[in-house]
Amino acid sequence: MQKAEILQIYTTMLTIRRFEERVAQDYANHVIPGLVHSYIGQEAVAAGVCANLRVDDRIVSTHRGHGHCIAKGAGIERMMAELYGRKTGYCKGKGGSMHIADFGVGMLGANGIVGAGLPIAVGAAMAAQLEGGDRVAVSFFGDGACQEGAFHEAVNLASIWKLPIVFVCENNLYGSVTPAKYAIPIKDIAERARAYAVPGVVLDGNDVLAVHEAAHEAVARARAREGPSFLECKTYRWHAHAESGAFADFRPADEIAEWKKRCPIVRLERKLRDDGTVTQAELDAIDQSVQAQIAGAVSFAEHSPWPEPQDALEGVFSQ
Numbered sequence: 001m002q003k004a005e006i007l008q009i010y011t012t013m014l015t016i017r018r019f020e021e022r023v024a025q026d027y028a029n030h031v032i033p034g035l036v037h038s039y040i041g042q043e044a045v046a047a048g049v050c051a052n053l054r055v056d057d058r059i060v061s062t063h064r065g066h067g068h069c070i071a072k073g074a075g076i077e078r079m080m081a082e083l084y085g086r087k088t089g090y091c092k093g094k095g096g097s098m099h100i101a102d103f104g105v106g107m108l109g110a111n112g113i114v115g116a117g118l119p120i121a122v123g124a125a126m127a128a129q130l131e132g133g134d135r136v137a138v139s140f141f142g143d144g145a146c147q148e149g150a151f152h153e154a155v156n157l158a159s160i161w162k163l164p165i166v167f168v169c170e171n172n173l174y175g176s177v178t179p180a181k182y183a184i185p186i187k188d189i190a191e192r193a194r195a196y197a198v199p200g201v202v203l204d205g206n207d208v209l210a211v212h213e214a215a216h217e218a219v220a221r222a223r224a225r226e227g228p229s230f231l232e233c234k235t236y237r238w239h240a241h242a243e244s245g246a247f248a249d250f251r252p253a254d255e256i257a258e259w260k261k262r263c264p265i266v267r268l269e270r271k272l273r274d275d276g277t278v279t280q281a282e283l284d285a286i287d288q289s290v291q292a293q294i295a296g297a298v299s300f301a302e303h304s305p306w307p308e309p310q311d312a313l314e315g316v317f318s319q
């Protein structure tokens with residue numbers, strides 16, 4: 001991979017990290033209302049997969065969607081404004097974290113209903129197949145979503161119709177407070193894909209280069225109209241299920257500490273420094289530029305107007 005491409009992936013991961021750090025801080029300070037699920041710890045999955053996508057490819061996300069939005073090219077100003085509840089946000093400040101979408105960059109939406117994104121992504125893949133060309137769709141979802149009926153229907157349909165889709169399971173070992181070990185009777189969820197004749201690969205989801213390589217193959221397969229693929233990325237979220245404090249974190253402290261040592265960003269930094277690809281000064285400069293962009297997004301949100309009371313019933317699906 002060219003240096004510029006690796007640094008682009010690195011910058012995406014760091015943008016997600018800094019964005020989420022700021023969001024967590026603003027949430028704790030009651031600046032951000034609603035419910036927010038942090039993507040910190042899982043950055044390698046969104047960044048590694050989306051680096052293989054074009055702007056006209058489509059992705060469907062989850063309740064933990066900020067990383068997917070950023071990696072697919074959504075604007076962090078409008079994202080931050082949405083989280084702040086401002087009129088300039090993606091949903092005019094009325095949707096919040098779990099409704100962010102940007103069709104212009106092929107981001108078909110976060111989704112507050114666990115498992116509901118998979119059939120939407122299958123629909124996007126079907127549309128891509130019907131229109132000809134080589135567009136693809138990617139479905140991001142968690143281990144918890146794999147316990148929903150929609151998961152099985154989606155993977156099966158994609159398989160029998162050979163749809164151009166990549167299923168990306170982010171197995172972060174928990175669905176809210178339920179350990180995957182309790183809820184799932186098999187070690188690797190990828191086994192389920194194989195039951196539907198979809199090739200399933202198990203990956204270290206904190207190794208962005210491994211994720212990128214596997215996604216590269218899966219996306220190429222979809223572009224060549226050879227059918228769906230399934231990537232199970234083993235990873236970990238650093239924060240509790242959601243920022244609200246309503247979800248106590250029952251996970252063992254030593255487990256959290258162990259996974260923090262496998263930070264996907266630090267791992268890539270170390271590799272790039274060790275093999276002489278970058279200097280620490282280059283990495284510092286990227287961080288400074290990312291931090292400036294986050295500050296810009298916050299300033300945009302802070303200086304944006306609130307929605308008008310008379311618009312309260314516009315753009316909503318129930319009244």
Ligand SMILES: Cc1ncc(C[n+]2csc(CCOP(=O)(O)OP(=O)(O)O)c2C)c(N)n1
Binds near residue numbers: 112114
């Ligand atoms: C259909 C449905 N059931 C339950 C919930 C409540 N809920 C929100 S997130 C979540 C856990 C999802 O776990 P997973 O798919 O592994 O994603 P993660 O939160 O780990 O990223 C649950 C049960 C929901 N939003 N939708």
Ligand SMILES: [Mg+2]
Binds near residue numbers: 144171176
């Ligand atoms: Mg999970």
